[in-house]
Every structure is written in C-alpha cells, then in structure tokens.
Amino acid sequence: MGMKERQYLLNGMYTDMVSFSPHDKDVAMSLLTKVGEGVSGDDARVMSFDTLYALLSDEEKKIIERIIATDPTVYGFRGQCFGIAPVPDDLVALVGQEYCICGIKKLLQTQYLPAHAHQAYLRMNDAMDAGIGRRVLVESGYRSPAYQAIVFLRYLAEHTYRIEEALERIAIPGYSEHGYPNKQGMDFRVRETMFDNDDRPVPFGNTIEYAWLLEHANDFHLHLSYPEGNPYGIIPEPWHWRYEGGLI
C-alpha cells in the first residue's frame, strides 16, 4: 500500500500535506495575516476553532482541516495522540511572570493553565520555595488546538512547507499535552539566567530546581513526560511536566 492510500484509509479523507500548491501557499499566507490581525497575542493561545473559523474564508478553513486530518505517524512521528478537546472554561491567566537575565528584569507573555493544574503548580511551587528557596515559572502552559494549528502552519510557511521538519518541532492539534487538559502539559523555566540571549537559557536539566522536581513533583501529581529514552522518540525535555491528577 502506498503512502497516499494509507493516509486515505487512516484519515477518511485524502490529505497530501507535502505538496502545497502555489495557490495553497497564497491562501495560507492570507490566513496567517488574518489571524495575526484578528486575534491579539495573548488571546491567540487560547482561541477556539469557532473563533478561528469566524475569521476565515472557506478556502482558508480547508487549509486548517488538512492539518487536522494529517496522521503524523505516516511521517515517522511516534508521540501520543490525545484527540482534540474543547478549550476549558476554567483557564487561569498567569500574568506578569517576571524573570531575570543578567540582572535585567523581563516579563513572560501571559500563559494559561486549567484551574486544577494551576492549583497543583502553586502548591508545588510553595513547597519548592520552602525547600530550596526557589520557584519556577510557566513558560508555556495551555495551548488550544486551534492555536497549535496556526503555530504549525506558520512554521511550515517559514520553512518552505517541509512537513517532516515541522513535525519534528511542532505538534499538530491533538498530539500535544499542552492542548490536553486531562494531562495538562506545562514548560517550566527558572527565574534567573546568566545569559543575555533568550535562545541560550540555562539548560533546565542542570538546575537545582529540576533536581528538586525529580524528587518531589510527583507528590503534586506532576510527572516528567519526556525523560531520556522515552518511547515516543521525543528528545529529552526536562522542562516539560504534565499534571495528571484530575480535579483537586
């Protein structure tokens, strides 16, 4: 069975993400421009498909549907499929998280967590503070599936539509713990780093915060999702933890 037939069977519809025609690329660009102008930065992270589709033409919606219908395992992706859940209605905004690079204070963009995951994060952070006098920030929390689709498409557009490369770096909707409130993924970062370049943060795996998390985070139902040698073929991500404890 060829790859295309396999995709047809898996998805119930024919998708060939590899070949974006010149016209498709024009549609994708107009879509990305509309979203950039129509949804403000902080809100984009939590937008629903309804909000997204209200901005788009039918042709532009089809581009998003092609992304959703893609089966990434066809391209060698071995991660988990969580399915597409609705945007939770109990998201808590983490506004004004302050970090410090070489003594210069900066603010993270607003992040969001579902209430139960947020509670666990706060309790864990209080315990870390009591134990070692440190706290971690949430660099990335909840990201809606619609937002994930836009991030994925933007990456494609900026990298000449190389799907395999995009799939190695950005999950498509339904395949990210950041968009799955039942196992809410969150990326931590330390509050102070010594580099003045954002692209070179202190390797999180070398921090005392990480050492503390390894020992205590499970007490707060926080689990390391991608340790070294994980079965999903995902590079080790010491900063990425998931809350898996249901409602508390």
Ligand SMILES: [Zn+2]
């Ligand atoms: Zn993550």
